[in-house]
Every structure is written in C-alpha cells, then in structure tokens.
Amino acid sequence: MWMTQAAAQPSRWQQAIQYDMDIVLNSDNNRISGKQTIKYTNNSPDTLAFVFIHLYWNAFKPGSSMDVRSREMGNKVVGRNPNGSDRLDWDPRVRDRIANLSPEEEGYCTLQSLSIGGKPQRIELYETIAKVWLDKPLMPGTTTEMKTSFEAQVPIQIRRSGRDNAEGVAYSMSQWYPKVSEYDYQGWHPTPYIAREFYGVWGDYSVKITLDKQLKVAATGELQNAAAIGFGYDKPGTALKAISGNTRTWHFKGSKIHDFVWAADADYAHIVRQTTNGPTLHFFYKQNQRNDSLWSKTADTCALVYPIIAEHFGAYPWPVYSFIQGGDGGMEYAMATLVRSHSIGTAIHEWMHSWYQQLLGTNEGLYPWMDEGFTSFAESYVMHVMRNRNGNPWSSDYAGYIALARSKFEEPMSTHSDHYATNFAYGRAAYSKGAAFLAQLGYLLGDSLMFATLKRYYNEWKFKHPNPNDFIRIAEQTSGAELDWYKEYMVNSTKTIDYAIDSLWTDGSFTYVRIQRVGEFPMPVEINLFFKDSSQERHYVPLNLMYWDKTEFGDSIPTVKYNAQLWTHRSMVIRTTRRLIDLRQVLIDANDRMADIDRRNNQLQLQW
Ligand SMILES: [Zn+2]
Incomplete structure (x- = not known):
C-alpha cells in the first residue's frame, strides 16, 4: 500500500518569485512609473538562458493582436440575436474599440530596463511579451535578483483593465505590471495577450502605490499601513486621514499568490464581513444609496454561503478576500475580484475562482475548462x-x-x-x-x-x-x-453522447427494452421503467471501460444491475419481470445527468 501512497504524492517542481514594487500613478496623464525588484528562483532542472515577461497593456493599441483578433471575430456570425439580427462573434465590450483609441486613450507598458547585479540585460520586444536574455544563464537551484524600471499608460477601459469604466470607477488596474511568465515542466508559456486567460509563478507580492491623496485604493492582499492611511481597513466607514502634500502611499502585501490587482476611486465605500472559520471579506463600491443596499446584501450572502463552499470545495486559505467594484463584468485575481454587476451569481463565481485557479493553479491558456468550467460548476452548485x-x-x-x-x-x-x-x-x-x-x-x-x-x-x-x-x-x-x-x-474529442430507445416487446414472462447507442461517445446507461401503479425500476448497465460499478444513485428506487456493456457494442437489452401492459413510461437518464445531445429519443410514453 505504501507504493500507492507514494505515487499519489505529486512532486512536480515549481519556480518561485518575490515581487517588490514601488509605483507612482500620475492622474493628470494616467501614467504609471514603476520600479520592481524581482527575486526569481529557478527550481527547474534546466539552465535558463532567458526569461519571458508579460507586458499585457501593449494589447490596447490600434493594430495589436487583440485588436485584429477582435475585429476578425466581428466578421463571424454565430447565431441570432433576440431581435432577429445576426449575432456576431466579437466580444461586445471590445468590438473595434481598440482600433479607434487616440494616443491619450490607448494603453501600453514599456519595460525601460532590466538589470541584474547592476548590469542591463538585453530585451527583445514582441508586443505583449518581452524576451530578456540573461548575460549569465540561470542555473538550476539558483536565485537571481532582477531590477526593472517601467512606464505604463492606463488605457481607457476596454477589457478588464483601464480607467473610467462604465460605472465611473476611476482606475481598474489588472495585468498592469511587467510579470514574469511561468516556466514549468512543459517549458515557458509566453502567451501573447488577446484578453483571455492567465498563468503565473507562485510567490509573494509587496506593492507600494503612490497616487492622488483623494483616491482610495482596494487591492490584492492586506493593507500594511492602515493606520497611516485611515480609510478604515480596521474601522470601515472612516474617512481618509487628512495629510499635507498631494499624494498618499498605500502599501499592500499578499503571499502564496500568482497575481496582483488594484483599483482606485475617490468615492469608494468599504464594508467588511467576517466569515465563520474563514477569511475576512472586504467590499469596495462607489458610495450611493442604491449601492449601499445592493452591496450590503451581497456582502451578507457571501459571508453566509462560505461554510457551504468550504465544506464542498475546501477552506479558503488566505486571510482576506476583496470584492471590488471595477472592471467590465467580473474578473478574478489573487485574493480579489473586479466586479461590475451586483449579481450574486457573478460575485460567487469570481470568488470561486480563488479555488479554480488561484489555488489550484492550472494553466488557464491550455486548460481554460479547468478554470472557468470548474468555477461555473461550483457557482451553479x-x-x-x-x-x-x-x-x-x-x-x-x-x-x-x-x-x-x-x-x-x-x-x-x-x-x-x-x-x-x-x-x-x-x-x-x-x-x-x-x-x-x-x-x-x-x-x-x-x-x-x-x-x-x-x-x-x-x-x-x-x-x-x-x-x-x-x-x-x-x-x-x-x-x-x-x-x-x-x-x-x-x-x-468532440464526440457526443446519444442513447435512444429502440424497441420493446414481451415473450410472456419478461418485458424487454432495447437501447441503441446512436452517438460515438459510450457511457454507462441508466434506464428507468415507470409502471401504472406508480412504482419504478432503474436498470443500470455499466460500461466495461470503467472496470467498476456505481453504487450511489442518490435515491431509493430499486436498481437492477447488468454486466458491463462492451464499449464497441451499440445495442443493449434490459428486461423486467413486470408485464408490458403495466408499463407506463421508459426513460433513459431520468435525472438528466448524462449530456445526451438528443433527449427526444430518450423517452417512450405508453398508452394502453
Ligand atoms: Zn470565470
């Protein structure tokens, strides 16, 4: 047994990173100038001659990959709108808006320098990705310290990041900093940004944000200088402390995460809820009467459902989580989300992303369904x-x-x-x-x-x-x-499941039903027989490929179990000792849990 135990322990290596960032946002021209100290540890068995760095905001320029891709999708018709017009495939938030940005409205992120031990390293730019050649290759098991300086312009809000979103939030700051690409057992993942999914290196973030003293900041992690700032991280509802000078510096820290988001607005209100045996939840929204009532309802609900979440999906492992009004819909980040709508479903969905994929950090580019699909599963449940x-x-x-x-x-x-x-x-x-x-x-x-x-x-x-x-x-x-x-x-594959009732007959002592596999995708099959006296039987036909029989059906209906069906065989016959004349209905997959693409042939209603 110890061998099975050993095999079950995943031992895959992972890179490690530590970001120290110091940034200044100038609200007059919406530009950031920043400095980073990045400690990067190569835990791989490979020697690295270069590193890749994401510069996401270069996507928000006319003619970018994201722009061209969006406009191409605008030429594809994927259905009909309720009013009968063609439904185009482009994201209605993006459309051709990037193509029409003026130089003041566009976004960019420029890696001005990256040096190691005081020595500038050679940077090659590929739009949203920089390839940085290391003068000394990074050996397995060693750590390097990279110092960067960068400048970025906050784009007008197009997708996720940006300024002046539709609800008037001043700054929604996601994917805003030069971010080291992940290197794993499959190599580098320098995915050019076209507004899809993310992947990053596990690590610790310490971020100092200096900006207009009127702006209130909500961010990943915990505020380190709450007393100096005011704005009640300890006492919600209090006003920012008056200070001399024009700017204020906010310092946030987060550990064991792979991204960092922040947002800023002068009108943010802040409320807090404590979950039972779980994190403190922070909520930041633009203060007005309507929002006060909507957001406090959302806050109560989120705190209330946490025990259900923890029971089924595991405990939330970080001390805090922040729901921040911002962005263009709902988008998940480390220990925080930017959400626009007040839909409780969206709030739960984004929070569940803390499990899939902030905690269970799948490569979202390669396996988006393990991120969005698992999260949607959790949200629905x-x-x-x-x-x-x-x-x-x-x-x-x-x-x-x-x-x-x-x-x-x-x-x-x-x-x-x-x-x-x-x-x-x-x-x-x-x-x-x-x-x-x-x-x-x-x-x-x-x-x-x-x-x-x-x-x-x-x-x-x-x-x-x-x-x-x-x-x-x-x-x-x-x-x-x-x-x-x-x-x-x-x-x-794109093969689909479709089982159908083919025929039924009797030989006097038994009633028989033949089921046909129409689709290419084989499954174990459950057929329920409903009788006139309101009794029911379930007939369960396992599939040989599983080498296993199910025992839990979620109800107390008597179950007749068959030998496993060979996956190559298209037809199966079940039988009951009940008379054909007593049968009212035959139904394949009575609980609607098989993704059968044509349910019309799953049911046979009998009238005698
Ligand atoms: Zn999602």
Whole structure:
C-alpha cells in the first residue's frame, strides 16, 4: 500500500518569485512609473538562458493582436440575436474599440530596463511579451535578483483593465505590471495577450502605490499601513486621514499568490464581513444609496454561503478576500475580484475562482475548462444549495454545452483558449462543457465520490499547477474506477453522447427494452421503467471501460444491475419481470445527468 501512497504524492517542481514594487500613478496623464525588484528562483532542472515577461497593456493599441483578433471575430456570425439580427462573434465590450483609441486613450507598458547585479540585460520586444536574455544563464537551484524600471499608460477601459469604466470607477488596474511568465515542466508559456486567460509563478507580492491623496485604493492582499492611511481597513466607514502634500502611499502585501490587482476611486465605500472559520471579506463600491443596499446584501450572502463552499470545495486559505467594484463584468485575481454587476451569481463565481485557479493553479491558456468550467460548476452548485432548489443544479451548464455540440462550431476542449476559431466555441467549451465534465463525473461515480474527488484534488494540488491528467488520476484514486476514456472523449474529442430507445416487446414472462447507442461517445446507461401503479425500476448497465460499478444513485428506487456493456457494442437489452401492459413510461437518464445531445429519443410514453 505504501507504493500507492507514494505515487499519489505529486512532486512536480515549481519556480518561485518575490515581487517588490514601488509605483507612482500620475492622474493628470494616467501614467504609471514603476520600479520592481524581482527575486526569481529557478527550481527547474534546466539552465535558463532567458526569461519571458508579460507586458499585457501593449494589447490596447490600434493594430495589436487583440485588436485584429477582435475585429476578425466581428466578421463571424454565430447565431441570432433576440431581435432577429445576426449575432456576431466579437466580444461586445471590445468590438473595434481598440482600433479607434487616440494616443491619450490607448494603453501600453514599456519595460525601460532590466538589470541584474547592476548590469542591463538585453530585451527583445514582441508586443505583449518581452524576451530578456540573461548575460549569465540561470542555473538550476539558483536565485537571481532582477531590477526593472517601467512606464505604463492606463488605457481607457476596454477589457478588464483601464480607467473610467462604465460605472465611473476611476482606475481598474489588472495585468498592469511587467510579470514574469511561468516556466514549468512543459517549458515557458509566453502567451501573447488577446484578453483571455492567465498563468503565473507562485510567490509573494509587496506593492507600494503612490497616487492622488483623494483616491482610495482596494487591492490584492492586506493593507500594511492602515493606520497611516485611515480609510478604515480596521474601522470601515472612516474617512481618509487628512495629510499635507498631494499624494498618499498605500502599501499592500499578499503571499502564496500568482497575481496582483488594484483599483482606485475617490468615492469608494468599504464594508467588511467576517466569515465563520474563514477569511475576512472586504467590499469596495462607489458610495450611493442604491449601492449601499445592493452591496450590503451581497456582502451578507457571501459571508453566509462560505461554510457551504468550504465544506464542498475546501477552506479558503488566505486571510482576506476583496470584492471590488471595477472592471467590465467580473474578473478574478489573487485574493480579489473586479466586479461590475451586483449579481450574486457573478460575485460567487469570481470568488470561486480563488479555488479554480488561484489555488489550484492550472494553466488557464491550455486548460481554460479547468478554470472557468470548474468555477461555473461550483457557482451553479452553491447557488442551487443557497436557493434550496430541486433537480439538476447544472442543467443550464448542460444546456450550454449541448447547444455547442449541436452547432457547427465545437472544437475539442484541449484547444488552447486563445486559438479557438470563435469566442462562442471557447465560451461554451470552457464554461459549459467544463462544468458538465464535473457534473457528469457525478453521474458516472455518484455525487459523493465526485465531491470526494474535488476535496482530494484540493488537498493534493493546492498551490500547484495541476493538468487534466492530474485531475483524472485523483478521480480514479478516489473512486477506484478507470476514467482515462472519459477524459479522452470529453477533452480531446468532440464526440457526443446519444442513447435512444429502440424497441420493446414481451415473450410472456419478461418485458424487454432495447437501447441503441446512436452517438460515438459510450457511457454507462441508466434506464428507468415507470409502471401504472406508480412504482419504478432503474436498470443500470455499466460500461466495461470503467472496470467498476456505481453504487450511489442518490435515491431509493430499486436498481437492477447488468454486466458491463462492451464499449464497441451499440445495442443493449434490459428486461423486467413486470408485464408490458403495466408499463407506463421508459426513460433513459431520468435525472438528466448524462449530456445526451438528443433527449427526444430518450423517452417512450405508453398508452394502453
Ligand atoms: Zn470565470
């Protein structure tokens, strides 16, 4: 047994980083000048001749990759709007807005210098990525200290980052600093920014932000100089302390994270809620009567649902989390989110990203479905429990995926998030199919084992970079079932599930039903028989590829278990001792937990 234990312990190496940043924001021209000291430790077995650095804001210039990509999507029709017009594939927030930015409105981030031991290193610029050649290669197991100076211009708010968002928040500062790209067992990940997902190095951040003294700052982590600032980090509701001079410096720290966000506005109100056995929640919003009531309701709800979250998905490991009004919708960062709407669903969704992927740090570019999909799964579940609903908590996630599967746009979930041909296919694959992936795992294993898998995944992979295989191995180890086939079909193919009732007959002593596999994707199948006397039978046909039988069905309906169906075989026959004339209905997947793309042939209603 000790060998199994040893094999279950992931031992993948990880780079380590420590950022010390000192920045000044000039509100007159919306420019930042900054200095960074970056301690970077190469824990890999490889010698590094260069490092890659993200300069995200260079995307907000006319003619950038992000701009060209968005306008190209504007030529693709992916459906119809409610008013009958063509639904274009571009993000309605972005459209062709970057192409029309004036020099004062555009964004940029310029790495002016990077030196090691006082020696400037050679920088090659590739739009949103800088390649920095090290004069001395970085050997395995060694640490280097890089000092940079950079200048950035805050773009008008287009996507996520920027100034003057639609709700009037002055500064939404995400992806704002030169950020070292992650190097892992798959090599460097210098992904040019086109407004999709992120990936970073685990580390510690210490950030000093100097700006107009009227502006209030909300950020990742904990404020270090609260007493000097005022603005009640300890006593919410208090005003900023009066000071002489025009600027004020805010100092924040966060540990064991891989990003840092901040936002600033003169009208931020600040409220706090303490969760039970969990983090302190901070809420920052533009103060007015409507917001006061909306945000205090959101705050109460978030504090209330934390125990449900911790029970099913694991404890939140950092001391604080901040919900900050800003950005252009909802976007997750380390220990904080920028949210625009007051939707409680959005707030829960962004917070759940603290698990997927701030804590379980998957490479979002490569596996966006482990980030957005798992988060959507958690959001749907928490909302379902909170609202005390019945039925399948993930029915809208399934519906989103099935609409994709029935469209002509689906691409495998293994596609890099930046390289889907349409935003539609990316969105439905990452969010809906990703959520359905987990929900359907509950159909395969039973919900207790599915949630036990998530807990074990949390315990073994938190503060690491798990990939799809790491996750499926946890599911296999937790359940004892073989699940490689499920990963292959769901992630690496666009094959779909469709089972159909073919025929039924009787020979006097038994009633028989033949089920046909129409789709290419094989699954274990559950067929419920409903009788006129209101009794029910479930007939469970396992799949040979799992080498395993489910025992938890979530209800007390009597279950007849069959030998495993061979995946190559398209038809299966079930039988009951009940008379055909007593049968009222045959239904495949009565709980709607199989992502069957055509449910019309799942049901047969009998009238005698
Ligand atoms: Zn999300």
